Structure formats: structure tokens, C-alpha cells
Amino acid sequence: MKIALIGYGKMGHMIEEIAWQRGHEIVCIIDVNNPEDFDSEAFSSADVAIEFTNPTAAYGNYLKAFKHHVKVVSGSTGWMKDHKADVEALTKDGQQTLFWASNFSIGVAIFEAVNRYLAKIMNGFPQYDVTMEEVHHVHKLDAPSGTAITLAEEIIENLDRKTEWVKGFQHHADGKEEGTNAVSPEKLPIASIRRDEVPGIHSIQYNSDADAITITHDAHNRKGFALGAVLAAEYTKDHTGLLTTSDLFKF
Ligand SMILES: NC(=O)C1=CN([C@@H]2O[C@H](COP(=O)(O)OP(=O)(O)OC[C@H]3O[C@@H](n4cnc5c(N)ncnc54)[C@H](OP(=O)(O)O)[C@@H]3O)[C@@H](O)[C@H]2O)C=CC1
Numbered sequence: 001m002k003i004a005l006i007g008y009g010k011m012g013h014m015i016e017e018i019a020w021q022r023g024h025e026i027v028c029i030i031d032v033n034n035p036e037d038f039d040s041e042a043f044s045s046a047d048v049a050i051e052f053t054n055p056t057a058a059y060g061n062y063l064k065a066f067k068h069h070v071k072v073v074s075g076s077t078g079w080m081k082d083h084k085a086d087v088e089a090l091t092k093d094g095q096q097t098l099f100w101a102s103n104f105s106i107g108v109a110i111f112e113a114v115n116r117y118l119a120k121i122m123n124g125f126p127q128y129d130v131t132m133e134e135v136h137h138v139h140k141l142d143a144p145s146g147t148a149i150t151l152a153e154e155i156i157e158n159l160d161r162k163t164e165w166v167k168g169f170q171h172h173a174d175g176k177e178e179g180t181n182a183v184s185p186e187k188l189p190i191a192s193i194r195r196d197e198v199p200g201i202h203s204i205q206y207n208s209d210a211d212a213i214t215i216t217h218d219a220h221n222r223k224g225f226a227l228g229a230v231l232a233a234e235y236t237k238d239h240t241g242l243l244t245t246s247d248l249f250k251f
């Protein structure tokens with residue numbers, strides 16, 4: 001299939017490599033310096049555009065692609081709080097198509113299933129309180145990570161005693177520390193640590209006086225994210241509307 005790339009950074013490069021390996025053609029690459037290429041024939045010829053940019057650019061890029069009726073797969077995080085409702089309206093009834101996931105790796109899809117199951121079990125065990133920690137590289141612009149927010153939303157949906165997530169302890173890229181995980185019982189604190197070149201670690205801990213249960217997903221590199229994004233593009237070619245990983249990975 002024909003793929004356009006929007007954003008040619010760490011993820012854009014890795015997706016290009018995996019798309020080639022799977023026999024796809026990259027017909028257009030748009031980065032910050034050539035936005036005019038959205039109006040090119042090459043861009044319009046793409047079956048799907050794969051977008052990995054940043055929290056502030058992502059939504060505008062979707063609109064530019066939609067103008068040419070090009071379907072979008074995007075992993076950019078940090079834009080949902082401002083534009084979730086807009087995207088839901090645009091993709092309603094399949095008028096436009098966006099496959100978005102806070103994390104494209106199959107490992108995280110499995111981890112999310114375990115997370116939902118564990119949260120349900122914990123309704124019967126009030127002695128455990130839950131906290132979350134995400135660790136990422138120092139270049140990351142958003143906190144908490146998109147994956148941490150998805151995991152927290154899943155806990156809130158399944159664990160009756162939690163009603164909202166909040167930012168907990170923060171360790172910034174410059175070493176500055178602030179915040180705390182000591183929050184009121186109905187809140188779920190997410191700690192964010194920025195360290196070196198860490199691709200992404202997410203840990204959920206249930207702690208009691210007697211013991212702790214911790215589940216962790218630790219990405220060794222970005223291959224899992226990139227492969228998932230290309231699989232999502234293959235899926236999106238033949239589907240419409242607002243899509244996500246639960247459409248792609250069924251178990
Ligand atoms: N869902 C998932 O599985 C994953 C999601 N992500 C998310 O994807 C996003 C990108 O990650 P990553 O590739 O590591 O980041 P990078 O910073 O390495 O790459 C982003 C690229 O997008 C470019 N860019 C910035 N603004 C625009 C624009 N308006 N139009 C086109 N290109 C633009 C940047 O250019 P310049 O550097 O010049 O600004 C850069 O080349 C982040 O939001 C990250 O959180 C990352 C990994 C997995």
C-alpha cells in the first residue's frame with residue numbers, strides 16, 4: 001500500500017523501515033519544514049498517512065490530511081484534552097478516518113488487558129491502594145504519557161474506589177523534582193520520571209501493609225510501537241471512522 005509519513009523523527013524513521021520490510025511504498029514524507037507537501041499529488045495518492053509529531057502539531061495535521069480525504073494513523077500524544085470531542089465529531093459515521101492509540105505495541109495491548117482484570121479483582125481487596133509510574137526519555141514533551149493516561153482511565157473504569165487520576169511525583173529532564181503521590185484515596189496519582197533515553201516504562205503498583213503487587217511494561221526499543229503503527233495502517237486502509245488498538249488486536 002501507499003503510505004505518507006507526517007513527522008520524520010524517531011518514530012517516523014522506524015516506521016519507514018518497517019513499512020519497507022512489509023512491502024509498502026512511502027510516497028510522501030512531511031516534516032516541520034515542508035508543510036506545503038500536504039497539497040501535493042503524492043500526499044493525496046496515499047492510502048493512509050502515519051502521523052507521529054508532537055502534542056501541539058497533531059490535530060492540525062489531521063485536519064490537513066482530512067482536507068484531502070487521506071485516512072490517518074496517529075500515535076502523537078498530549079492533544080486529546082483539547083481536541084478529543086472535535087476528532088469524535090469529524091470521524092462520526094466514517095466521514096473521516098483516524099486510527100489513534102496512545103501506544104501501538106502488542107505488549108501494551110496485553111498489559112492493558114491485565115491492568116483491567118487486576119483493577120476488577122481489586123474491588124474485593126480494599127486494603128490495596130494503587131499508584132502508577134511512567135519513565136521516559138528526557139526529550140518527551142508531555143506528562144503523564146498518553147499510555148499512562150489510558151491505563152489510568154482503565155483503572156478508573158474498573159476499580160470502584162478511584163474516580164480520577166492526578167499528576168503525582170514529577171522528576172523533570174533538568175533534574176527538578178516536585179509533586180507527591182500522597183493524595184486523597186479516591187485519586188490515582190501518576191508519577192512521571194524523565195531519564196536518559198528510556199523508550200518507555202509503565203508500572204502499576206497495588207500496595208498494602210503486608211505486600212505489594214507490581215505489573216510493568218518495559219519497552220526495550222521503539223520497534224513494537226512502529227510495527228503496531230504499520231499494522232494499524234494496513235487495517236485502516238479497509239476500515240473507516242475512529243479506530244484504535246482494540247479494533248486491531250482482538251483477544
Ligand atoms: N502511540 C505510540 O505508540 C507512540 C507515540 N509516540 C508519540 O509520538 C510523537 C512523536 O514521537 P517521536 O517520533 O519520538 O518524536 P520526535 O521528536 O523524534 O519526532 C517528531 C517529528 O515531528 C516533526 N514535527 C514537528 N512539528 C511538525 C509538524 N507540524 N508537521 C510535521 N512534522 C512535525 C519534528 O520536527 P522537529 O524536530 O524539527 O520539530 C520531528 O521530526 C510524540 O507525541 C510521542 O509521545 C512515540 C512513540 C510511540
Ligand SMILES: O=C(O)C1=N[C@H](C(=O)O)C[C@H](O)C1
Pocket residue numbers: 077102103136140144145146147148199200201
Ligand atoms: O514519547 C514517547 O517516546 C512515547 N510516547 C507514548 C506515550 O506518551 O505513552 C508511547 C510510548 O510510551 C513512547
